[in-house]
Amino acid sequence: MAAFDTAITPVSSAPANTSKATLFTASADSSVLVDVANIGTGEVAVRVGITPSGGSVHWKMFDYVIPVANSYVGLGPLVLQSGDAVTVRTDTADDAVFSLTGVETS
Secondary structure (H helix, E strand, O other): OOOEEEEEEEEEEOOOOOOOEEEEEOOOOEEEEEEEEEOOOOOEEEEEEEEOOOOOOEEEEEEEEEOOOOEEEEEEEEEEOOOOEEEEEEOOOOOEEEEEEEEEEO
């Protein structure tokens, strides 16, 4: 049985538009946590989901409103299979930073 024994290099993204964006694509079975920080001057609604390889997004957080200068820490763990992606979206361009950390199997 494989073990989650390899740390994933942390990634982050501040989407420059309001379209869906891929934050991370798993290269092996993985368990991840997602943080979201509001860096704008008003509240921001955010979405975080899992997109199975070849599938459509399954939203885990949908239009969650984050007040100014606040964050949501530790959404997850989200368990991914190789090829699955973490997809993010915000209702205001450049106003949210999504960060991901986690572990994967070697």
